[in-house]
Amino acid sequence: MRFIFLLLLSFSVINAQSQAINKQIMSTGKDVFSLYCLACHQEDGTGVPNLNPPLVKTSYVLGDKKKLIGIVLNGFQEKVEINGEFYSNVMAPHDFLTDIEVASVLTYIRNSFGNKASAVTAAEVKIARKAINN
Amino acid sequence: MKKNSIALLIGLFAFFHLSAQVSIKMPEGFTYSIFADSLGRARHLVVSEKGDVFVKLEKLKNGNGIYQLKDQNGDGVADSYKGFGNYTGTGIGINNGFLYASSDEGVYRYKMTNNEVDDVNAAEKVVTGLVNKNQHASKSITFDKQGNIYVNIGAPSNACQVQDRRKGSPGMMPCPILDSAGGIWKFKNDVPLQSYNNGTKYATGLRNVVGLDWNKEVNDLYVMQHGRDMLFQFYPDLFTQQEGAVNPAEEMFRLKQGSDAGWPYCYFDNGKKQKLLNPEYGGDRNKIDICADKTKSIIQFPGHMAPNALLFYTGTMFPAKYKNGAFIAFHGSWNRSPEPQEGYFLVFVPFKDGMPSGDWEIFADGFAGDKKQPGAATYRPTGLAQGPDGSLYVSDDQKGRIWKISYNK
Structure with a gap:
């Protein structure tokens, strides 16, 4: 039963790009965000000055999806400059999340906090994960 | 219709005007002036005997990392801004005829004559090569009366896990970070290019200290530690969301040579009111284990409020109860979300004979x-800094404002 649900879910993720953002994906994404991201990036995605980067309309969030998926899977250890400000805190790798969880949370982030961008699919996460593992 | 629009516009203007104004609430008799503004990421500051403010910036403003601010007409507002020093940092202080300022790797000094820097381009590097791995990189400084400078070297880590900030990753035993960070190092204030090989690890087991001060009344070093993050997020079986917001305590330590405050093995539990073993090291909110032997803090505060400055008040302007007591600037929390954040204020702790x-x-x-x-x-x-007349200066690193707080009898 759970397998069928996940299968349906991943099917809808794959098709999300050509449709309006799926409500179920957004809801799953929000749950993942609350559990793993919110503490640092804050409830409204504005982050913490000098420490944790904002997720609001930045090139990292809205730009290259492969790079964005890579940040979730690999974490982020360098001091990063975003819109003229530097952020220094460490983000741990989140490679323990499933493809669907990563796809959902990134779709949620890319369509929350004033962001509007295409969905990230589980298939895209799968490919990115394979590339990292090889 | 037109009338309504104008009323709406006026209303909106009033709303935004009011919301842009921030008024600071203080006890009866205290007043403040906005001494300086728009310096950007203004970190620590010091006031010369003449009343000039020197402030260190974490981000260059017009290419400058230090600003000297003068209030020539004495109205409580700086009327001259002079920038120098092309490096960013947090620490600044005046000691023995020199202005000292830190980058995230070391400490510079400038010779002063009659409270003015002789040559702003003649920085002498006193301390160099300290650990800078972005996280907890700021180097706060203070001085004793014996010609020594104390430098915080924050641990580039949350709890010394094998994989930093990864849920489930165990703590390293012993924690190798403590060899070169996670403590206070002591150096001579007049020897060029000192580093780990000729400095002393004065105290260890401190995750990150931003606020520190030498208490001249009792001649001891006092520091405020930033406690660890993520207790609820990593250990939801041990901490509720609310407990994770108020734990661990932000702590004040009175340090002696060789003190070990316990990080990363220990934390202070605000619920259990004692120093306990961190869960990364097998802690369960009951086990004390090796934490029994660690240096105890002398006062504890609610979690995550981020104490960024500590100042023992030695002036005579403020009422007698403030004399030799501690002011603490709490930068304000982030690791409490989605619980309400806390801090963003100044705290006072009364002291007698060096203890709260x-x-x-x-x-x-x-x-x-x-x-x-x-x-x-x-x-x-x-x-935080104290002026020669006993006034208290406060800096802000969100926009770079500096307040001057005075007391009027």
């Missing part, structure tokens, strides 16, 4: 404006 003699109290509040949130806060208190 009463409960801590909020001394000044309102810096954040409408929202006590890290990104949305209007101002975040970061630095």
